[in-house]
Amino acid sequence: MSIKLTGRIDSNNAAALEKEIYAKLDGSENELILDMEELEYISSAGLRVILRLKKDYPDIRIINVNSDVYEILEMTGFTEIVNVEKAYRTVSVEGCEEIGRGANGTIYRIDRDNVVKVYNDSGALEDIMHEREVAKLALILGIPTAISYDVVKVGDSYGSVFELLNARSFSQILDAEPEKLDWCVKEYVDMMKKIHSTEVPDGKLPDMRETALDWAKFVVDYLPEEAGKKLVSLVEAIPYDNHMIHGDYHTKNLEMTGDEVLIIDMDTLAVGHPIFELASIYNALIGYSEYDHDVFRQFQGFDRELGIEFWKRSLAAYLDTTCEAKLREVEDKARIIGYTRMIRRSIRRKGLETEKGRAEIELWKSELLELLENNDTLLFSISELDIEANKENLMIVQDFVEEKLSKIDCSPKIAMQINLAVEEIFVNIASYAYAPVKGNATVRVEVFDDPLSVTITFIDHGVQYDPLSKEDPDVTLSAEERGIGGLGIFMTKQIMDDIVYEYADGANTLTLKKNL
Numbered sequence: 380m381s382i383k384l385t386g387r388i389d390s391n392n393a394a395a396l397e398k399e400i401y402a403k404l405d406g407s408e409n410e411l412i413l414d415m416e417e418l419e420y421i422s423s424a425g426l427r428v429i430l431r432l433k434k435d436y437p438d439i440r441i442i443n444v445n446s447d448v449y450e451i452l453e454m455t456g457f458t459e460i461v462n463v464e465k466a467y468r469t470v471s472v473e474g475c476e477e478i479g480r481g482a483n484g485t486i487y488r489i490d491r492d493n494v495v496k497v498y499n500d501s502g503a504l505e506d507i508m509h510e511r512e513v514a515k516l517a518l519i520l521g522i523p524t525a526i527s528y529d530v531v532k533v534g535d536s537y538g539s540v541f542e543l544l545n546a547r548s549f550s551q552i553l554d555a556e557p558e559k560l561d562w563c564v565k566e567y568v569d570m571m572k573k574i575h576s577t578e579v580p581d582g583k584l585p586d587m588r589e590t591a592l593d594w595a596k597f598v599v600d601y602l603p604e605e606a607g608k609k610l611v612s613l614v615e616a617i618p619y620d621n622h623m624i625h626g627d628y629h630t631k632n633l634e635m636t637g638d639e640v641l642i643i644d645m646d647t648l649a650v651g652h653p654i655f656e657l658a659s660i661y662n663a664l665i666g667y668s669e670y671d672h673d674v675f676r677q678f679q680g681f682d683r684e685l686g687i688e689f690w691k692r693s694l695a696a697y698l699d700t701t702c703e704a705k706l707r708e709v710e711d712k713a714r715i716i717g718y719t720r721m722i723r724r725s726i727r728r729k730g731l732e733t734e735k736g737r738a739e740i741e742l743w744k745s746e747l748l749e750l751l752e753n754n755d756t757l758l759f760s761i762s763e764l765d766i767e768a769n770k771e772n773l774m775i776v777q778d779f780v781e782e783k784l785s786k787i788d789c790s791p792k793i794a795m796q797i798n799l800a801v802e803e804i805f806v807n808i809a810s811y812a813y814a815p816v817k818g819n820a821t822v823r824v825e826v827f828d829d830p831l832s833v834t835i836t837f838i839d840h841g842v843q844y845d846p847l848s849k850e851d852p853d854v855t856l857s858a859e860e861r862g863i864g865g866l867g868i869f870m871t872k873q874i875m876d877d878i879v880y881e882y883a884d885g886a887n888t889l890t891l892k893k894n895l
Contacts (some may be wrong), residue, residue: 587651812841
């Protein structure tokens with residue numbers, strides 16, 4: 380039951396008001412709400428009435444409290460013992476510019492200095508308070524963001540008000556000044572790396588892995604049995620990571636205000652592996668508009684072709700590589716998460732009940748099934764390349780290693796020696812590890828200081844084979860006396876400063892070390 384309180388509650392009328400309230404109640408109510416929208420004043424006598432009502436109705440709520448009365452309730456500790464909701468000023472967004480739209484709400488510019496994020500859910504007060512808290516946490520941890528300074532009523536829902544003086548989103552910048560693409564990419568990736576390098580105290584933000592696991596378990600019912608099992612196992616294999624991710628990191632959520640770049644729309648903040656972030660970015664820039672290209676401009680506000688180029692350049696800058704194989708490897712892993720999320724989202728939004736929805740789901744599903752066949756992990760490392768072990772990929776592997784060596788002080792002679800060793804080992808894996816079937820090899824490049832050195836590690840899951848166990852060929856013999864084979868690993872031993880082989884958990888691991 381809701382009871383409206385008006386005017387003043389003081390020593391003169393508190394007792395009569397209490398009788399009046401109890402006369403309206405018969406004790407069978409599950410919930411009691413006191414609506415204070417028209418209450419101007421309350422004294423300690425009125426507070427005692429509330430305390431007595433609280434004892435009989437433990438879940439009592441007080442709503443629409445003006446700032447003066449709220450201050451009294453807060454001062455006396457009532458906001459800690461009773462569910463108290465302030466009255467919120469009303470804001471209209473009719474005719475206002477829409478500058479951002481996400482899963483939970485839409486952002487409008489209400490004047491030159493301020494924007495309001497209007498939540499989709501009419502019961503969004505809890506979500507608003509959550510976003511304010513996580514935004515404060517992000518700011519404390521060094522992430523430049525805007526903090527909501529007010530909560531308002533917008534139609535049937537609520538909104539958070541932010542000061543964003545003359546702000547322009549990256550979407551607006553790209554649409555009006557596409558020549559600033561490289562600048563936008565740099566700022567976008569710099570902010571993303573700052574977010575991903577930020578460690579979050581345990582329990583402060585949700586674990587994105589658990590959310591993604593829910594997506595996968597939902598989608599299982601719409602995939603072939605083996606594909607569904609593999610999808611879930613791939614997500615389950617992603618380890619817990621306490622580094623921050625934004626969760627909805629697209630160009631409408633980066634704002635340029637003055638000479639400062641801010642990240643907004645913080646309600647999706649979480650912790651987790653960067654693959655979850657990259658999946659969200661892929662969806663925003665490519666995935667959601669893959670079936671209907673017109674969706675992109677409607678959502679992001681600039682041309683889709685520019686969005687695809689923005690994705691490619693951003694991924695290359697984030698991974699610090701131009702290696703197409705590496706970029707494709709990580710993109711494919713992101714697409715697995717991305718398609719899973721989109722399929723679930725569409726089905727939950729009745730996508731299977733429309734022709735377009737069914738076509739979208741079928742497209743994403745076919746892509747997902749192909750990706751699941753070709754990927755055995757969703758993890759990635761900037762220092763690693765995961766690639767099919769065949770001789771045709773040798774040049775790609777050598778280019779990947781050379782790119783890493785180009786970033787350090789490596790002489791041309793040593794680079795040539797490493798290149799030769801890489802060829803001998805990779806071709807050996809390609810020729811014998813999986814024959815007659817196919818399989819992948821992982822190539823890892825790591826640089827160490829004191830002394831400066833580089834290690835090249837090759838990992839495959841083919842037949843167990845220790846190349847170091849083979850006896851070195853006798854190079855003093857004549858051509859007629861020598862056996863065929865064995866020279867590749869022999870040359871590698873001579874070129875490198877150290878070689879270590881290990882077989883564990885079904886994987887051959889060969890690590891080459893070269894002092895620089």
